[in-house]
Amino acid sequence: MVGSSQPLLRSRTSRMSTPVPSVLPGSAAPPPVVLPIPSERVLTEGEIVIRNDLFTMLDGFAHDVGPRGHTAVARDVLHALGGFRSRIGEEAWLASGVPLAREHAIFGILQEDPITSHSFTRPRGYPGDAGLLDLMYGHEAVSARVASASEIGRAINAYTVNADMCESVRLRRGILAGAIDDAAARRPGASVLVVACGHLREAEVSVALREGRIGRLLATDQDENSLAVVAGYAKTISPAVEPMKLSVRDFISGKRALGTFDLVYAAGLYDYLDDRISARLTRKLFALLNPGGRAIVANFLGGRVETAYMEAYMNWSLIYRTREQIEGFAAEISEVDVASRRYFEDAVSCVGYLELERA
Structure with missing residues (x-):
């Protein structure tokens, strides 16, 4: 001080x-x-x-x-x-x-x-x-x-x-839409799970979803207002879209039978979770993957000039992490179960992504 x-x-x-x-x-x-x-x-x-x-x-x-x-x-x-x-x-x-x-x-x-x-x-x-x-x-x-x-x-x-903080959110939308399209290319009729989906705006730019190449997209969130928006996509974009109210606690408890998926992602959630919950949630999500399926989780990176403005004038505080900390989300997953792992960042180095493929 x-x-x-x-x-x-x-x-x-x-x-x-x-x-x-x-x-x-x-x-x-x-x-x-x-x-x-x-x-x-x-x-x-x-x-x-x-x-x-x-x-x-x-x-x-x-x-x-x-x-x-x-x-x-x-x-x-x-x-x-x-x-x-x-x-x-x-x-x-x-x-x-x-x-x-x-x-x-x-x-x-x-x-x-x-x-x-x-x-x-x-x-x-x-x-x-x-x-x-x-x-x-x-x-x-x-x-x-x-x-x-x-x-x-x-x-x-x-x-x-x-500003970069907004550009990274737009880039994230494109990255997620690309992941949906890639899942459909790898496995026709692919199933996708989205955790903390918000308004699921990546659905609007996913080619595979509009072309009917996604068999199921389970979009989960604890905000009913967001889920009401997502429900509209079942009529305007694809009947594969299925909104469901679920919280982090629900995923960690594992009490809901959700099925298995070819792609699972959570892109705007981990910025608010501590390390222990982040690792536990990643393990639970990874367990929902089919063999060859991929999980993608993301977190804002530290050292950003926008942080002070966000905290003071946007009332928006995040848990910023390093590459090592983001890769640490997989700490509770056995290496035997991981076919491949990849870390990457967006074009403005604002958000780091961890992609895990199940063996």
Whole structure:
């Protein structure tokens, strides 16, 4: 932690005058953002140093909006916060930097971006929901929401939707669709299991699914809103799509008879699971594979510049991992049962993937 732990003075930050963005139209709109009320608690010497440095930096960006525009300022804030987090360390950033960053007026400005505000407000009650991913995809289901955002919000969105964190989500969609198509090429009428499927948007770009070359696609999630969207694909894309409400606990308990599969994947789940649960879940999913079947699991990689922005202004904290930690997901699987294993990353080195083939 920077500085000593002795309290010196109280935070005198005034209430922010930035207007709160109105609720955007549409059923998927998040609740309005409630701007944080600056804390009146006594700050330690270290927190005073952090606050002064952070506010000086953010004040500069707020004053720079006029001449350079919100798109450029959003980019610079994201990168500057990443550098600030690295400089003071993760512990100090999470304990002091994040709450202090939310007291600055620029917080309210950035919440006009649909991606940032949806993530921060968590309209479904948990982080990283399928609605947020749709915004990152630039999906037509949320195009009206983006279009109805303020001019400032759309300018900020022009940067955030093209940042690496969003690009990696779009790349992930393509990787998963490719895995479905590959499973069908290896075994006509292949069966697929998707864990934490969200809105299953990869179904829209899978050629094999549309051409009827997938025999069964069991899409599981614990969010009934997501499963309602997925159910529509059984009519519009393929009758092979079968939504089912299942949680991580359900998979680990193994009480539900699901059958066996040629492809099993979980791409947006492990970022929230600890190492023990991750290894246990991987073992359970691997056991559901047919001989020659493949399991794919993924996790965001550490060291990303976007992390600080996500934590402070998107209210989105993930468990970031290294290649070694991702490969460690297979720790409970016997090498005798593994025909091959492959680790790879997306084109922006944001997400790491582990692919395991069953002998």
